[in-house]
Amino acid sequence: MLQMNVPKSFWSYDILIDVYIINCLPNHFLDFKSSFGVLQVTSPDLSHLKVFGFSYFMHLSSSQRDKLDSRATKCIFLGYSQTQKGYKCDDPSLKKMYVLRDVRFIEDIPYFSATS
Secondary structure: OOOOOOOHHHHHHHHHHHHHHHHHOOEHHHOOEOHHHHHHOOOOOOOOOOOOOEEEEEEOOHHHOOOOOOOEEEEEEEEEOOOOOOEEEEEOOOOEEEEEOOEEEEEEEEOOOOOO
């Protein structure tokens, strides 16, 4: 978190991601099954896991933008939704949080720079 220069106001989202990942990983107390695997009978798919604090672009619908505005905006990845399938997105320019599935991740560029 410190190396990514993530502000402390976003650290609570990282704790939720940590709990989510712990519940997806095998546990020796459960005969090397995950907590989700015990509850859902099948093992969870881990291909959707992403790195916290990196940038991604979310698609803006036509109701959220004007004709000459860009169709995507840069957001901060904050985690996974607990109620639906999607990624939590914070858009600092609009000061809103979204849960979206249609996003494009850029996992080599952190959102927060060392100067912010």
